[in-house]
Amino acid sequence: MTRIFLRPDDVRDLVRDRLGADRRVTALDRLTGGTRKGVYRIGLDDFSTVILYVWSPRENYWPEAETVPDDPFTEASGPELFAVNHAALTAAGVRVPHLIARDPAGHHLDADVALVEDAGGVTLEALLARHPDRAGEPLARLGDALRRMHTTFGPRWGRLADTAHSPSPARPSEDVVLDRALGHLAEVAARDPRPAAARNRIVDHLLGLHARVRPRRTYALVHGELGPDHVLVTPAGEPVMIDIEGLTWFDVEWEHAWLRLRFGAAYQTLGPVALDADRLALHRYAQVLSLIAGPLRIAEGDFPERRWMLDLAERNIAEALAAL
Template sequence: MTRTFLRPDDVRDLVRDRLGTDRRVTTLDRLTGGTSKGVYRITLDDGTTVILYVWSAEENYWPASATVPDDPFTEASGADVFATNHAALTAAGVRVPHLIAREPAGRHLDADVALVEDAGGVTLEALLTRDPERAAEPLARLGDALRRMHTTVGGRYGRLADVARGTTPARPAEDVVLDRALGHLAAAAARDPRPAAARDRIAVHLRGLRDRVSPRRAYALVHGELGPDHVLVTPAGEPVMIDFEGLTWFDVEWEHVWLRLRFGDDYPALRPVPLDADRLEFYRYAQVLSLIEGPLRIAGTDFPDRRWMLDLAERNIAEALAVL
């Protein structure tokens, strides 16, 4: 598809109404890296900046796919979801960008939007690479924030709004993960001959991992895909969590699989809460299958960094087959 992104004129009325009639847009820069929403930096005539989030089909590179009906990790987006999750993280003592304004599609743009604080362009990922000593404090503070999230406990799992309404799944969370992983396996097998050839053996291994998991009925707040690229670091060294539309009540092991993958050798500095080894391994393997299917699917679109996605799928195909 031919995508049309926002231009400065598209946001002038939004800025005027939300930030004041004396504020003028000087530049609008679309930031790279997003796959499901647009992220723009608006520079104003007084030199200040704000960030604009835009949830629209034009900004979303993910094609539709089959999903498990009660999977809490199916794509969640929009200004309302953002605001709900923003409030929950703030209440848990987690630093997130200050929410300036939000509005649904139709008022100024044909998309849900939110204006938030510009917490800067320095990610924890960049800081860990170029200045590990300076990254030590925000990394430790991020670990503190994660422990606050992971010790904020509820008795039901699911998206925050669903839990509040009492409409969460009735079956065990690990059964949802099993069905989700089997769906990813089927979709990956349709796109690549290697998971196709090993499909039955992978499914047997996956079910064996599920059978070793003990029941649980206590869940915590999990970001869902937190990596050092989803943490901004302010000049004062504060870690600021972003991209949290997938915030969910779920098992902390789900979060820590992803944290171990994304933080690598820096993961121990987060000082994680105690984890269940069997649940951790089951969720790890399920996420490996997800990291085959998802990248292969988006690589078939006009996503600009297709090679990166194919390389990610390749690494995880090798990971899935290695344990067999």
């Protein structure tokens, strides 16, 4: 598809109506990294900035794929998810960008949008790489926020926007994780001969991990795929969580599998809650398979960082096979 991104003139009326008639747009920069929604920084004539989120097909790089119907992490994007999850995290005492205004499609733009606080351009990932001596306080404060999330419990798993209106799931969360992993394996086997050749052994490994998981009936708030690139750090050292549309009630082990992967040596600084080792092992291997399937799928389209995605898939193919 031909992707036409926003220009300054496109957002002038939105800014005037939502921020005040005396506000003028001086710059509009599309920020890199987003795959499902567009993220823009709007410069204003008083030298302040705000962030614009845009949920539109032209901003979404993900091609359609078969999914597990009750997978709460599938297609986790959209203005309603953002609004519900923003409110839940705020109520749990987790710092997120302040929501300034939402604007429905057809009002000012042909897409649903939200204006939020610009919490800055420094990610925790960049701080850990370039100034690790300054990352201690943000890591500790992020750990506090995660413990608040992971001790906020719900009676069932699922997206927050769904749980208030639908009955309890008919099956346990670990069954969803298993089906999700088997679906990703089928995708991967169709695209790369190495996991294809090991497919039966990978299935046996997954079934063995799943068989060791004990039942569970309570679930906590989890971000879904929290890495240090999803945390902004303010000049005061305050961590601000972003990309929150995947927030769901789920196993805390799902979150910690991602955290261990993404934070590496800094993970223990987060002070994790107690975890079930068997559930953690199943979730970690399922995520390895997803980090092959997803990157290979998006690399077939026009995503601009295709090489990075292929390298990510390659690392996880090696990890998936090494576990056997």
